[in-house]
Amino acid sequence: MTILIPVLGDQLTQSLASLRDVDRSNAVVLMMEVADETTYVRHHQRKIALILSAMRHFAHELRDDGWTVDYVRLDAADNTGSFTGEVMRAVSRHRPTSIRIVEPGEWRVKTAIDGWHGLCGIPVDVLSDDRFICGILEFQTWAQSRNELMMEYFYRDMRRKTGLLMKADGKPEGGQWNLDKENRVPPRRGLNYPEPLHFAPDEMTTEVLDFVASRFGGHFGRLEKFGLPVTALQARRALAHFIQSALPDFGTYQDAMVTGQDWLYHSWLSPALNLGLLTPLEVAQAAAAAYATGDAPLNAVEGFIRQIIGWREYVRGYYWLEMPEVANVNALGATRPLPEFYWTGDTDMLCMAEAIRNTRDHAYAHHIQRLMVLGNFAMLAGVRPQDVADWFLVVYADAYEWVELPNVIGMSQHADGGRLATKPYAGGGAYINRMSDHCEQCRYDVKRKTGPDACPFNALYWDFLARHERRFRRNRRMMQMYANWDRMDPAKREAYRSSAAAFLQTLEPAAAGWAR
Ligand code: FAD
Ligand code: DLZ
Numbered sequence: 001m002t003i004l005i006p007v008l009g010d011q012l013t014q015s016l017a018s019l020r021d022v023d024r025s026n027a028v029v030l031m032m033e034v035a036d037e038t039t040y041v042r043h044h045q046r047k048i049a050l051i052l053s054a055m056r057h058f059a060h061e062l063r064d065d066g067w068t069v070d071y072v073r074l075d076a077a078d079n080t081g082s083f084t085g086e087v088m089r090a091v092s093r094h095r096p097t098s099i100r101i102v103e104p105g106e107w108r109v110k111t112a113i114d115g116w117h118g119l120c121g122i123p124v125d126v127l128s129d130d131r132f133i134c135g136i137l138e139f140q141t142w143a144q145s146r147n148e149l150m151m152e153y154f155y156r157d158m159r160r161k162t163g164l165l166m167k168a169d170g171k172p173e174g175g176q177w178n179l180d181k182e183n184r185v186p187p188r189r190g191l192n193y194p195e196p197l198h199f200a201p202d203e204m205t206t207e208v209l210d211f212v213a214s215r216f217g218g219h220f221g222r223l224e225k226f227g228l229p230v231t232a233l234q235a236r237r238a239l240a241h242f243i244q245s246a247l248p249d250f251g252t253y254q255d256a257m258v259t260g261q262d263w264l265y266h267s268w269l270s271p272a273l274n275l276g277l278l279t280p281l282e283v284a285q286a287a288a289a290a291y292a293t294g295d296a297p298l299n300a301v302e303g304f305i306r307q308i309i310g311w312r313e314y315v316r317g318y319y320w321l322e323m324p325e326v327a328n329v330n331a332l333g334a335t336r337p338l339p340e341f342y343w344t345g346d347t348d349m350l351c352m353a354e355a356i357r358n359t360r361d362h363a364y365a366h367h368i369q370r371l372m373v374l375g376n377f378a379m380l381a382g383v384r385p386q387d388v389a390d391w392f393l394v395v396y397a398d399a400y401e402w403v404e405l406p407n408v409i410g411m412s413q414h415a416d417g418g419r420l421a422t423k424p425y426a427g428g429g430a431y432i433n434r435m436s437d438h439c440e441q442c443r444y445d446v447k448r449k450t451g452p453d454a455c456p457f458n459a460l461y462w463d464f465l466a467r468h469e470r471r472f473r474r475n476r477r478m479m480q481m482y483a484n485w486d487r488m489d490p491a492k493r494e495a496y497r498s499s500a501a502a503f504l505q506t507l508e509p510a511a512a513g514w515a516r
C-alpha cells in the first residue's frame with residue numbers, strides 16, 4: 001500500500017495538501033530535478049540556483065521529519081529529464097498503489113500529469129492547491145457571474161473571505177476598501193531605504209551555485225552575492241524583517257523608482273511565496289498584525305495585502321480561466337522582435353538600463369519597473385507579446401507561467417484586448433519623471449517631445465495612441481488623451497510619429513535562441 005507523492009519545485013510547503021493526513025510509513029515523496037524544467041526557457045542563473053537549493057533543503061527537512069524521500073538530482077546518470085519519465089521510473093522502483101499530487105502551477109505540467117494514469121495504470125489523485133486563498137473552480141464561478149473581470153471586486157470578496165482588515169460589522173477597516181489615493185508618492189531625497197535580509201549560502205547552496213555556474217553559466221544573469229531565502233525558516237525571517245523595516249513606507253512609495261536603489265520599500269518575498277516557503281495567508285496575516293499593533297499604517301498594510309490576496313490570487317484565477325488560448329493572444333497585432341538591449345542593458349535610456357541591471361544582478365525588478373518601464377516600452381514599441389512573455393519568464397526569480405503570463409499578456413501588453421485590465425498601462429516620459437530620479441541623469445531630455453535628444457517614451461506614447469486609435473478612442477479612461485491629440489497641430493502630430501519611427505529603426509532585434 002505505498003503511496004507515491006511527487007512534490008514539484010514550487011510546492012515546498014510542509015502543510016502541502018498531498019503531505020497531510022498520510023501515513024508516512026507507507027509513503028514515498030518523490031522530488032525531481034529535471035532538464036525539462038531547468039531549460040523549457042533559459043532561466044536566469046539565480047532562479048535555477050534558488051529552486052534547486054530550496055528543493056534540496058526541503059527534501060532534507062522532510063527526511064528529518066520522518067518522510068522517505070526519493071530525490072533525483074539533475075546530474076543523476078539515469079535521469080530521464082522529465083517529470084513524466086521520473087514518475088514512471090519511480091513507479092517501477094517503489095511499486096506504489098497510487099500517486100497523490102497537488103495540482104501544478106502550470107498548464108504544461110498539468111497536461112503531463114493528465115497522462116500519468118494512462119502510462120502507469122494506477123490511480124492518480126490530483127488535489128487542489130489550497131495554499132491559494134481562492135480555488136480554481138471558485139474563481140471560475142466568480143468570473144461566470146459577471147460580464148467583465150474587475151480585480152477590485154474580486155479583492156473585496158477575498159477580504160470578506162479571509163476577514164483581513166475587516167470590522168465585525170462586515171465593513172472594511174478604515175471605511176474604505178482601497179487606499180491607493182494615499183499611495184504613489186514620488187521619491188524624495190534623503191529617504192533611508194532598507195535592504196532585504198541577505199542569507200549567506202550554506203554548504204548545500206554553495207554546491208548548487210557551483211553546479212549552476214558550470215552547467216548554466218551561459219544563461220542570463222549573475223550568481224554573485226546570492227542571498228535569497230532557501231528555507232521556510234529563512235523566509236519567515238525575511239518576512240519579519242520586511243514588516244519591521246519596510247512595510248510602514250510600502251504604500252507611500254510603492255510606485256517610486258530611484259537610481260541604484262533596487263528594492264526601495266518592496267518586500268522581495270515573491271520568490272519565497274511562489275516556491276511555497278511562505279503561504280499567502282501567513283504573509284497577509286503578518287501585515288495585518290502590524291496594523292493591529294500600530295506598527296504600520298493602514299495605507300501601507302491595505303496596499304500590501306491587496307497585492308497578495310487581490311492581484312496574486314486574481315492573476316492565478318485568470319490564468320486557469322484563460323489558458324491555453326491566452327498564451328497566444330495578440331490583440332494589438334504587435335510584431336516587432338524583442339530588442340537586443342533587454343538582454344545586454346546597453347541603452348541610453350537610464351530607466352530601462354537601471355531596470356535591466358537590477359534584473360541581471362538580482363533576478364528582480366519591482367512592480368513599477370516591470371510595468372511602467374520594461375513592459376510599457378515593449379508595448380509602445382509594438383514588441384510581439386510572446387517575446388515579451390518569454391523574456392519575463394526567463395529573467396525573474398519569481399517567474400512561473402501562472403503569474404508571469406497574466407501580468408505580461410494581460411496587464412502590461414494589453415494583448416488580451418482588455419480582459420484583465422480595462423485600460424492599457426501606457427505612459428510617456430512624464431510619468432517616469434514624476435515617479436523617479438532617473439530622468440535628471442539620463443542622456444535624453446524628458447521635457448523634449450521629438451527629435452534625437454527627446455525622451456523616446458514621449459514620441460512612442462503618442463505614436464502608440466495614434467496606431468491604436470480605433471481600439472482606444474472610445475475607452476472612457478483614454479478619452480482625455482485623444483482630446484489632447486485632436487487639439488494638436490497636425491505638424492506636431494506628424495513630428496511625433498516620424499520621431500517614433502526614427503527611434504524604432506535604431507532598435508536591434510535580439511539574437512534568436514536567447515529565451516528558448
Ligand atoms: P511587493 O511589491 O513587495 O508586493 C508584495 C507581493 O504581492 C509580491 O511578493 C507578490 O507576491 C504580490 N504581487 C504584487 N503584485 C502582483 C501582481 N501583479 N501579480 C501577482 N502577485 C503580485 N510576480 C510574480 O510573482 N512573478 C512574475 O513572474 C511576475 N511577473 C510580472 C510581470 C509583469 C510585466 C508585471 C507588471 C508584474 C509581474 N509580477 C510578477 C508582479 C509583481 O511585479 C511582482 O510580484 C513583484 O514585483 C515582486 O516583488 P516584491 O515581492 O518585492 O513585491
Ligand atoms: C522552474 C523550475 C526549475 C528551473 N527546475 C525545476 C526542477 O528541476 N524540478 C522541479 O520540480 N521544478 C522545477 N522548477 C519549477 C517547475 O517548473 C514548477 O514546479 C512547475 O512548472 C509547476 O508549476
Ligand code: SF4
Pocket residue numbers: 348349350351352428429430432433438439440442443444445446455456457
Ligand atoms: Fe527614461 Fe526618458 Fe527619463 Fe531617460 S528621459 S530616464 S528614457 S523616461
